[in-house]
Amino acid sequence: MKRTVLLYLMIAGLIVSSCKSPGNKENEELVSLEGRTMGTELNVQYIDSLKRDFSKEVDSVLIEVNNSMSTYIPNSLISIFNKMDTAGTLEVDRHFYQVLLIAKEIHRESHGAFNPALYPLIHYWGFSGGTAPDEIDSSKVDSLLKICNFDLIHGTMAISGEGDTSYYVTKDDGRAQLDFGAIAKGYGVDAVHDLLRSRGIASLMVDIGGEVRCSGVYTDGKAWRIGIEDPIKSTVNSKKAMQVIALENKAIATSGNYRNFRIINGQKMVHTINPASGYPELNSLLSVSIVTEDCTHADAYATSCMVLGLEGARELISKNPDIEGMLIYGIEEGELEYWSSPGFKEITLKD
Numbered sequence: 512m513k514r515t516v517l518l519y520l521m522i523a524g525l526i527v528s529s530c531k532s533p534g535n536k537e538n539e540e541l542v543s544l545e546g547r548t549m550g551t552e553l554n555v556q557y558i559d560s561l562k563r564d565f566s567k568e569v570d571s572v573l574i575e576v577n578n579s580m581s582t583y584i585p586n587s588l589i590s591i592f593n594k595m596d597t598a599g600t601l602e603v604d605r606h607f608y609q610v611l612l613i614a615k616e617i618h619r620e621s622h623g624a625f626n627p628a629l630y631p632l633i634h635y636w637g638f639s640g641g642t643a644p645d646e647i648d649s650s651k652v653d654s655l656l657k658i659c660n661f662d663l664i665h666g667t668m669a670i671s672g673e674g675d676t677s678y679y680v681t682k683d684d685g686r687a688q689l690d691f692g693a694i695a696k697g698y699g700v701d702a703v704h705d706l707l708r709s710r711g712i713a714s715l716m717v718d719i720g721g722e723v724r725c726s727g728v729y730t731d732g733k734a735w736r737i738g739i740e741d742p743i744k745s746t747v748n749s750k751k752a753m754q755v756i757a758l759e760n761k762a763i764a765t766s767g768n769y770r771n772f773r774i775i776n777g778q779k780m781v782h783t784i785n786p787a788s789g790y791p792e793l794n795s796l797l798s799v800s801i802v803t804e805d806c807t808h809a810d811a812y813a814t815s816c817m818v819l820g821l822e823g824a825r826e827l828i829s830k831n832p833d834i835e836g837m838l839i840y841g842i843e844e845g846e847l848e849y850w851s852s853p854g855f856k857e858i859t860l861k862d
Protein backbone atom coordinates (compact mmCIF):
# COMPACT_ATOMS: atom_id res chain seq x y z
CA MET A 512 0.00 0.00 0.00
CA LYS A 513 1.18 3.50 -0.78
CA ARG A 514 2.04 5.16 2.48
CA THR A 515 0.14 8.14 3.71
CA VAL A 516 3.07 10.19 4.86
CA LEU A 517 1.16 12.71 6.87
CA LEU A 518 2.25 13.55 10.36
CA TYR A 519 -0.43 14.02 12.90
CA LEU A 520 -0.29 12.66 16.41
CA MET A 521 3.04 11.56 17.72
CA ILE A 522 1.58 8.86 19.92
CA ALA A 523 2.30 5.20 19.51
CA GLY A 524 -0.39 2.54 19.45
CA LEU A 525 -1.71 1.53 22.81
CA ILE A 526 -3.57 -1.59 21.75
CA VAL A 527 -2.17 -4.72 20.14
CA SER A 528 -4.47 -6.39 17.62
CA SER A 529 -4.38 -10.08 18.29
CA CYS A 530 -5.75 -11.93 15.33
CA LYS A 531 -4.40 -14.99 13.54
CA SER A 532 -1.98 -14.30 10.76
CA PRO A 533 -3.32 -14.89 7.24
CA GLY A 534 -2.04 -17.95 5.36
CA ASN A 535 -4.19 -20.91 6.34
CA LYS A 536 -7.35 -21.92 4.49
CA GLU A 537 -9.58 -20.13 6.96
CA ASN A 538 -7.90 -16.86 6.06
CA GLU A 539 -8.03 -17.14 2.28
CA GLU A 540 -10.49 -14.28 1.97
CA LEU A 541 -8.75 -12.01 4.45
CA VAL A 542 -7.23 -8.84 3.01
CA SER A 543 -4.75 -6.89 5.08
CA LEU A 544 -3.60 -3.28 4.46
CA GLU A 545 -0.80 -1.67 6.38
CA GLY A 546 0.66 1.81 6.33
CA ARG A 547 1.13 4.95 8.33
CA THR A 548 -1.18 7.86 8.95
CA MET A 549 -1.60 10.53 11.65
CA GLY A 550 1.95 9.90 12.86
CA THR A 551 1.21 6.27 13.68
CA GLU A 552 0.49 2.85 12.21
CA LEU A 553 -2.53 1.94 10.14
CA ASN A 554 -3.73 -1.64 10.01
CA VAL A 555 -6.89 -2.60 8.13
CA GLN A 556 -8.21 -6.14 7.71
CA TYR A 557 -11.36 -7.22 5.94
CA ILE A 558 -12.96 -10.31 4.53
CA ASP A 559 -13.69 -10.14 0.82
CA SER A 560 -14.18 -13.18 -1.41
CA LEU A 561 -13.10 -11.00 -4.36
CA LYS A 562 -9.98 -9.90 -2.46
CA ARG A 563 -10.42 -6.34 -3.71
CA ASP A 564 -7.70 -3.82 -2.94
CA PHE A 565 -9.19 -0.66 -1.41
CA SER A 566 -5.83 0.82 -0.44
CA LYS A 567 -6.09 3.83 -2.76
CA GLU A 568 -9.54 4.75 -1.48
CA VAL A 569 -8.46 4.26 2.14
CA ASP A 570 -5.47 6.48 1.45
CA SER A 571 -7.57 9.24 -0.10
CA VAL A 572 -10.10 9.35 2.70
CA LEU A 573 -7.28 9.62 5.26
CA ILE A 574 -5.61 12.38 3.24
CA GLU A 575 -8.94 14.23 3.23
CA VAL A 576 -9.29 13.85 7.01
CA ASN A 577 -5.71 14.97 7.61
CA ASN A 578 -6.07 17.96 5.27
CA SER A 579 -9.06 18.92 7.32
CA MET A 580 -7.90 18.39 10.90
CA SER A 581 -4.13 17.92 11.21
CA THR A 582 -2.41 20.76 13.05
CA TYR A 583 0.87 19.42 11.57
CA ILE A 584 -0.19 20.40 8.04
CA PRO A 585 0.30 24.17 7.66
CA ASN A 586 -2.54 24.65 5.18
CA SER A 587 -5.04 22.20 6.66
CA LEU A 588 -8.43 23.71 7.50
CA ILE A 589 -7.67 23.57 11.22
CA SER A 590 -4.32 25.34 10.72
CA ILE A 591 -5.99 28.06 8.63
CA PHE A 592 -8.62 28.44 11.37
CA ASN A 593 -5.94 28.62 14.06
CA LYS A 594 -4.02 31.29 12.12
CA MET A 595 -7.08 33.58 11.83
CA ASP A 596 -6.12 36.25 14.35
CA THR A 597 -9.42 38.12 14.44
CA ALA A 598 -12.93 36.92 15.15
CA GLY A 599 -14.46 35.44 12.00
CA THR A 600 -15.85 32.48 10.10
CA LEU A 601 -14.17 29.85 7.93
CA GLU A 602 -15.88 27.46 5.53
CA VAL A 603 -14.85 23.90 6.43
CA ASP A 604 -15.70 20.39 5.22
CA ARG A 605 -18.13 17.82 6.64
CA HIS A 606 -15.33 15.97 8.49
CA PHE A 607 -14.43 19.10 10.46
CA TYR A 608 -18.07 19.94 11.15
CA GLN A 609 -18.94 16.42 12.33
CA VAL A 610 -15.95 16.28 14.66
CA LEU A 611 -16.78 19.74 16.02
CA LEU A 612 -20.36 18.64 16.80
CA ILE A 613 -19.25 15.45 18.57
CA ALA A 614 -16.58 17.46 20.42
CA LYS A 615 -19.30 19.84 21.67
CA GLU A 616 -21.36 16.88 22.89
CA ILE A 617 -18.46 15.31 24.76
CA HIS A 618 -17.29 18.66 26.15
CA ARG A 619 -20.77 18.91 27.69
CA GLU A 620 -20.96 15.28 28.86
CA SER A 621 -17.50 15.41 30.44
CA HIS A 622 -18.28 18.73 32.17
CA GLY A 623 -15.51 20.45 30.24
CA ALA A 624 -12.77 17.83 30.82
CA PHE A 625 -12.68 17.26 27.07
CA ASN A 626 -11.77 20.60 25.55
CA PRO A 627 -10.43 20.83 21.98
CA ALA A 628 -9.98 24.59 22.40
CA LEU A 629 -6.87 23.88 24.51
CA TYR A 630 -4.52 24.23 21.54
CA PRO A 631 -2.65 27.32 22.87
CA LEU A 632 -1.84 25.44 26.11
CA ILE A 633 -1.12 22.10 24.42
CA HIS A 634 1.36 23.95 22.24
CA TYR A 635 2.82 25.78 25.26
CA TRP A 636 3.51 22.46 27.02
CA GLY A 637 5.38 21.16 23.97
CA PHE A 638 2.77 18.97 22.26
CA SER A 639 1.03 19.24 18.86
CA GLY A 640 4.18 20.70 17.32
CA GLY A 641 5.05 23.07 20.20
CA THR A 642 8.37 23.24 22.07
CA ALA A 643 8.25 22.67 25.82
CA PRO A 644 9.41 25.69 27.88
CA ASP A 645 12.63 25.42 29.93
CA GLU A 646 10.88 26.96 32.92
CA ILE A 647 7.18 26.99 33.74
CA ASP A 648 5.71 30.49 33.59
CA SER A 649 2.54 30.30 35.69
CA SER A 650 1.27 33.73 34.64
CA LYS A 651 1.60 32.68 30.99
CA VAL A 652 -0.37 29.49 31.76
CA ASP A 653 -3.09 31.57 33.45
CA SER A 654 -3.36 34.00 30.56
CA LEU A 655 -3.45 31.21 27.93
CA LEU A 656 -6.10 29.39 29.95
CA LYS A 657 -8.46 32.37 29.59
CA ILE A 658 -8.54 31.97 25.81
CA CYS A 659 -8.89 28.16 25.85
CA ASN A 660 -12.64 28.55 25.97
CA PHE A 661 -14.58 26.19 23.69
CA ASP A 662 -17.67 28.40 23.96
CA LEU A 663 -15.82 30.93 21.77
CA ILE A 664 -16.02 28.48 18.85
CA HIS A 665 -19.21 27.51 16.99
CA GLY A 666 -20.13 25.33 14.03
CA THR A 667 -22.96 26.12 11.61
CA MET A 668 -24.43 24.46 8.57
CA ALA A 669 -26.33 25.92 5.60
CA ILE A 670 -28.32 24.20 2.85
CA SER A 671 -28.63 26.04 -0.46
CA GLY A 672 -31.73 26.13 -2.68
CA GLU A 673 -30.10 23.40 -4.81
CA GLY A 674 -29.71 21.21 -1.74
CA ASP A 675 -25.93 21.64 -1.34
CA THR A 676 -24.72 21.67 2.25
CA SER A 677 -21.99 24.02 3.45
CA TYR A 678 -20.27 23.93 6.82
CA TYR A 679 -18.73 26.79 8.77
CA VAL A 680 -16.75 27.32 11.93
CA THR A 681 -16.70 30.66 13.72
CA LYS A 682 -14.44 32.08 16.43
CA ASP A 683 -15.63 34.96 18.60
CA ASP A 684 -12.05 35.84 19.60
CA GLY A 685 -9.04 35.77 17.27
CA ARG A 686 -6.94 34.00 19.90
CA ALA A 687 -9.21 30.93 20.11
CA GLN A 688 -7.59 27.86 18.50
CA LEU A 689 -8.51 24.20 18.06
CA ASP A 690 -6.69 20.89 18.56
CA PHE A 691 -8.53 17.73 17.54
CA GLY A 692 -5.63 15.50 18.63
CA ALA A 693 -7.83 13.65 21.12
CA ILE A 694 -10.63 12.85 18.68
CA ALA A 695 -9.44 12.94 15.03
CA LYS A 696 -7.71 9.56 15.09
CA GLY A 697 -10.97 7.94 16.16
CA TYR A 698 -12.74 9.86 13.41
CA GLY A 699 -10.16 8.60 10.88
CA VAL A 700 -10.94 5.02 11.97
CA ASP A 701 -14.68 5.65 11.49
CA ALA A 702 -14.09 7.24 8.08
CA VAL A 703 -12.15 4.16 6.84
CA HIS A 704 -14.73 1.83 8.43
CA ASP A 705 -17.64 3.63 6.73
CA LEU A 706 -15.83 3.63 3.39
CA LEU A 707 -15.33 -0.16 3.49
CA ARG A 708 -18.91 -0.75 4.61
CA SER A 709 -20.13 1.37 1.69
CA ARG A 710 -18.16 -0.95 -0.63
CA GLY A 711 -20.12 -3.94 0.67
CA ILE A 712 -17.56 -5.23 3.20
CA ALA A 713 -19.40 -6.74 6.19
CA SER A 714 -16.49 -8.02 8.27
CA LEU A 715 -13.63 -5.66 8.95
CA MET A 716 -11.26 -4.22 11.51
CA VAL A 717 -9.63 -0.78 11.26
CA ASP A 718 -6.81 0.16 13.63
CA ILE A 719 -5.04 3.53 13.66
CA GLY A 720 -2.42 3.57 16.39
CA GLY A 721 -4.54 1.53 18.77
CA GLU A 722 -7.91 3.15 18.06
CA VAL A 723 -9.96 0.31 16.60
CA ARG A 724 -13.37 -0.32 15.09
CA CYS A 725 -14.74 -3.71 14.07
CA SER A 726 -17.75 -4.88 12.12
CA GLY A 727 -18.97 -8.42 11.65
CA VAL A 728 -16.77 -11.33 12.67
CA TYR A 729 -13.31 -12.71 11.95
CA THR A 730 -12.71 -15.58 9.49
CA ASP A 731 -13.28 -18.17 12.23
CA GLY A 732 -16.83 -16.85 12.74
CA LYS A 733 -15.94 -15.37 16.14
CA ALA A 734 -15.73 -11.71 17.14
CA TRP A 735 -12.50 -9.85 16.35
CA ARG A 736 -10.09 -10.14 19.28
CA ILE A 737 -8.32 -6.97 20.41
CA GLY A 738 -5.55 -6.90 22.99
CA ILE A 739 -5.18 -4.03 25.44
CA GLU A 740 -1.60 -3.05 25.99
CA ASP A 741 0.04 -3.55 29.37
CA PRO A 742 1.37 -0.07 30.23
CA ILE A 743 4.33 -1.43 32.21
CA LYS A 744 5.44 -4.59 30.38
CA SER A 745 5.03 -3.14 26.88
CA THR A 746 7.61 -1.19 24.94
CA VAL A 747 7.24 0.64 21.63
CA ASN A 748 8.68 -2.34 19.78
CA SER A 749 7.29 -5.15 21.85
CA LYS A 750 3.65 -4.90 22.79
CA LYS A 751 2.29 -7.10 25.58
CA ALA A 752 -1.45 -7.48 25.99
CA MET A 753 -2.85 -7.11 29.49
CA GLN A 754 -6.32 -8.24 28.47
CA VAL A 755 -8.01 -9.42 25.30
CA ILE A 756 -11.55 -8.42 24.42
CA ALA A 757 -14.04 -9.65 21.83
CA LEU A 758 -15.28 -6.72 19.78
CA GLU A 759 -18.34 -7.07 17.56
CA ASN A 760 -19.77 -4.04 15.75
CA LYS A 761 -18.11 -1.71 18.23
CA ALA A 762 -15.07 0.52 18.62
CA ILE A 763 -12.38 0.77 21.28
CA ALA A 764 -10.00 3.65 21.95
CA THR A 765 -7.24 3.83 24.52
CA SER A 766 -5.60 6.91 26.00
CA GLY A 767 -2.52 6.73 28.14
CA ASN A 768 0.12 9.05 29.47
CA TYR A 769 2.96 6.57 29.94
CA ARG A 770 4.54 7.20 26.55
CA ASN A 771 3.90 10.78 25.49
CA PHE A 772 5.33 13.24 28.01
CA ARG A 773 7.99 15.96 28.42
CA ILE A 774 10.36 16.55 31.29
CA ILE A 775 10.37 20.21 32.36
CA ASN A 776 12.70 21.13 35.20
CA GLY A 777 12.82 17.51 36.30
CA GLN A 778 9.02 17.24 36.36
CA LYS A 779 7.08 14.78 34.19
CA MET A 780 4.60 16.72 32.05
CA VAL A 781 2.10 14.43 30.33
CA HIS A 782 0.18 15.23 27.17
CA THR A 783 -3.26 15.25 28.84
CA ILE A 784 -4.00 18.82 29.89
CA ASN A 785 -6.50 19.58 32.61
CA PRO A 786 -8.72 22.42 31.30
CA ALA A 787 -9.54 23.48 34.87
CA SER A 788 -5.92 24.24 35.80
CA GLY A 789 -4.16 24.61 32.44
CA TYR A 790 -1.49 22.14 33.66
CA PRO A 791 -0.72 18.59 32.50
CA GLU A 792 -2.88 16.16 34.46
CA LEU A 793 -0.85 13.46 36.18
CA ASN A 794 -3.03 11.22 38.32
CA SER A 795 -3.03 7.51 39.18
CA LEU A 796 -4.54 6.53 35.79
CA LEU A 797 -2.03 5.04 33.37
CA SER A 798 -4.49 4.18 30.65
CA VAL A 799 -8.17 4.23 29.85
CA SER A 800 -9.89 2.05 27.25
CA ILE A 801 -13.38 2.96 26.15
CA VAL A 802 -15.73 0.77 24.12
CA THR A 803 -18.66 2.38 22.34
CA GLU A 804 -20.53 2.35 19.02
CA ASP A 805 -18.06 4.46 17.05
CA CYS A 806 -14.42 5.34 17.41
CA THR A 807 -14.83 9.15 17.37
CA HIS A 808 -16.78 9.01 20.63
CA ALA A 809 -14.51 6.31 22.09
CA ASP A 810 -11.39 8.40 21.39
CA ALA A 811 -12.78 11.58 22.95
CA TYR A 812 -14.22 9.78 25.99
CA ALA A 813 -10.91 8.01 26.64
CA THR A 814 -9.10 11.36 26.79
CA SER A 815 -11.88 12.83 28.97
CA CYS A 816 -11.40 10.00 31.47
CA MET A 817 -7.63 10.59 31.64
CA VAL A 818 -8.40 14.19 32.67
CA LEU A 819 -11.07 13.18 35.19
CA GLY A 820 -8.88 10.70 37.07
CA LEU A 821 -9.89 7.35 38.57
CA GLU A 822 -13.04 8.39 40.46
CA GLY A 823 -14.31 10.85 37.85
CA ALA A 824 -13.71 8.36 35.02
CA ARG A 825 -15.48 5.57 36.90
CA GLU A 826 -18.44 7.87 37.42
CA LEU A 827 -18.54 9.01 33.78
CA ILE A 828 -18.47 5.43 32.48
CA SER A 829 -20.97 4.12 35.03
CA LYS A 830 -23.48 6.91 34.35
CA ASN A 831 -23.45 6.54 30.57
CA PRO A 832 -25.20 3.38 29.33
CA ASP A 833 -23.62 3.75 25.87
CA ILE A 834 -20.03 3.44 27.03
CA GLU A 835 -18.05 0.68 28.70
CA GLY A 836 -14.52 1.01 29.90
CA MET A 837 -11.45 -0.30 31.61
CA LEU A 838 -9.17 1.85 33.76
CA ILE A 839 -5.59 0.83 34.52
CA TYR A 840 -4.07 2.69 37.45
CA GLY A 841 -0.98 2.55 39.58
CA ILE A 842 -1.20 1.81 43.27
CA GLU A 843 2.43 1.66 44.25
CA GLU A 844 5.67 2.00 42.31
CA GLY A 845 5.40 -0.49 39.45
CA GLU A 846 2.17 -2.08 40.69
CA LEU A 847 -0.97 -1.96 38.61
CA GLU A 848 -4.61 -2.40 39.40
CA TYR A 849 -7.53 -2.23 37.02
CA TRP A 850 -11.25 -1.60 37.07
CA SER A 851 -13.70 -2.66 34.33
CA SER A 852 -17.35 -1.72 33.93
CA PRO A 853 -19.79 -4.67 33.92
CA GLY A 854 -20.29 -4.45 30.12
CA PHE A 855 -16.52 -4.42 29.61
CA LYS A 856 -16.12 -7.52 31.77
CA GLU A 857 -18.65 -9.31 29.58
CA ILE A 858 -16.47 -8.92 26.49
CA THR A 859 -13.16 -9.61 28.25
CA LEU A 860 -11.70 -12.96 27.18
CA LYS A 861 -8.76 -13.36 29.47
CA ASP A 862 -7.89 -11.87 32.83
Ligand code: AMP
Nearest residue numbers: 624625626627692693766782783784814
Ligand atom coordinates in the same frame (compact mmCIF):
# COMPACT_ATOMS: atom_id res chain seq x y z
P1 AMP B 1 -5.39 10.98 23.26
O1 AMP B 1 -4.13 10.24 22.97
O2 AMP B 1 -6.55 10.60 22.39
O3 AMP B 1 -5.77 10.94 24.71
O4 AMP B 1 -5.12 12.49 22.90
C1 AMP B 1 -4.12 13.24 23.50
C2 AMP B 1 -3.98 14.57 22.80
O5 AMP B 1 -5.18 15.32 22.99
C3 AMP B 1 -2.89 15.45 23.35
O6 AMP B 1 -1.65 15.18 22.74
C4 AMP B 1 -3.41 16.85 23.02
O7 AMP B 1 -3.14 17.15 21.66
C5 AMP B 1 -4.92 16.70 23.16
N1 AMP B 1 -5.44 17.05 24.49
C6 AMP B 1 -4.76 17.12 25.68
N2 AMP B 1 -5.59 17.40 26.70
C7 AMP B 1 -6.82 17.51 26.17
C8 AMP B 1 -8.12 17.78 26.72
N3 AMP B 1 -8.29 17.99 28.02
N4 AMP B 1 -9.18 17.83 25.86
C9 AMP B 1 -9.03 17.61 24.54
N5 AMP B 1 -7.83 17.36 23.96
C10 AMP B 1 -6.75 17.29 24.76
Ligand code: MG
Nearest residue numbers: 693810811814
Ligand atom coordinates in the same frame (compact mmCIF):
# COMPACT_ATOMS: atom_id res chain seq x y z
MG1 MG C 1 -8.57 10.55 22.55
